[in-house]
Ligand SMILES: NC(=O)C1=CN([C@@H]2O[C@H](COP(=O)(O)OP(=O)(O)OC[C@H]3O[C@@H](n4cnc5c(N)ncnc54)[C@H](OP(=O)(O)O)[C@@H]3O)[C@@H](O)[C@H]2O)C=CC1
C-alpha cells in the first residue's frame with residue numbers, strides 16, 4: 246500500500262494524540278495544521294488544494310465547495326469524531342469521495358460524561374465548587390444548594406444509539422432508573438436488557454425526570470428540543486445534551502432556566518463552540534457547560550486516532566474504510 250500511496254498528499258487539520266500519524270507518514274506525505282485553533286475557512290481552502298486525503302475535525306466544514314477546491318484527486322475525508330454533521334456526505338458521494346468516522350471507541354467516555362453532567366447539573370456541583378474557590382463558603386446550610394436525585398426516577402433517552410444505550414445502561418443499572426426512549430428503529434434488545442419503553446418525544450419529555458439527548462445532528466433533529474418541547478418538561482427535570490448544540494434551542498433553554506420552567510441543564514455541546522463567557526447560559530446558575538470533552542480520555546482519543554488513520558490509509562488505497570459513513 247505504501248508504494249501506491251507514497252506520492253499522495255494528506256492534510257491533518259489538528260495535532261492528534263498517539264503514534265498513528267507516524268504510520269500515516271510512512272505511506273504518504275503529511276501536513277499537520279500546527280495550531281490549537283482550527284484553520285479559518287480561507288486557510289482551509291488554501292491548505293486542501295491538491296490533497297488526496299483529509300483528516301478533519303468537527304470544526305472544519307467540509308462541503309462540496311471545499312471538495313472542489315481540493316480537486317478531483319481527493320478520495321477520502323476521515324473525520325476525527327463519530328458525528329459527521331460537519332461533512333456534506335451527499336456532496337462526497339457525488340464526487341466519489343469516501344467518508345469515515347470513529348464510532349464505538351468513544352461510547353463509554355461520552356456516556357460517562359453524560360452521567361457526570363447529569364449529576365453536576367442536578368447537584369450544582371460547578372456552582373457550589375466555585376463558591377469555595379471564591380472564598381464565599383460561610384457555613385453548612387440546611388437549605389443551601391438543594392438538588393434533585395435520579396435514584397428510582399424516570400430517565401428519558403432521546404436517540405437510543407450507541408451512546409444513548411451506554412448512558413441508559415449506567416443509569417438504569419446504577420441508579421435503578423425507569424427508562425423511556427425515542428428511536429426510529431426497533432430496540433427490542435434494549436427493552437429486554439434494561440426494561441425500557443419506546444415512546445413519542447412528547448411523552449418522553451412530559452414523563453421524564455432527566456432527559457439526555459443523544460441523536461445525531463441532521464436536518465430533522467436540528468432544534469428538536471425547541472421551546473415547545475422544553476415547555477412539556479417537568480419543572481423539576483434536568484436536561485443533558487452531549488450530542489450537538491444545534492439540537493437544543495438555546496434561547497428557549499435560557500428562558501426555561503431563568504423562569505425555573507426546568508430545574509437545570511448540563512451541556513457538553515453548544516452553539517456556537519466556543520460559547521462566549523458572557524452568554525446567558527454560561528451566566529446561568531442552573532446550567533453546567535463543558536467545552537465539548539465527551540471523548541476526551543487518553544483511551545478514546547488514542548483509539549480515535551488509530552481509526553481515523555486506518556480510514557485515511559484505506560481510502561487513499563481505494564479500499565473499503567474501517568468505519569465508513571457512506
Ligand atoms: N460530546 C461529545 O464529545 C460527543 C458527542 N457525540 C455526539 O453523539 C451522537 C451520537 O453518537 P452515537 O451514539 O455513537 O451515534 P449512533 O449513530 O449510534 O446514534 C445516533 C442516534 O441518532 C438517531 N438519529 C439519527 N438521525 C436521526 C433523525 N433524523 N431523527 C431522529 N433520530 C435520529 C439514531 O436513531 P435510529 O437508531 O432510529 O436511526 C440513533 O439513535 C453523535 O452523532 C455526536 O453528535 C458523540 C461522541 C462524543
Ligand SMILES: O=CC(=O)O
Pocket residue numbers: 303325326327328329351539540
Ligand atoms: O463530538 C464528538 C464526536 O465524536 O462526534
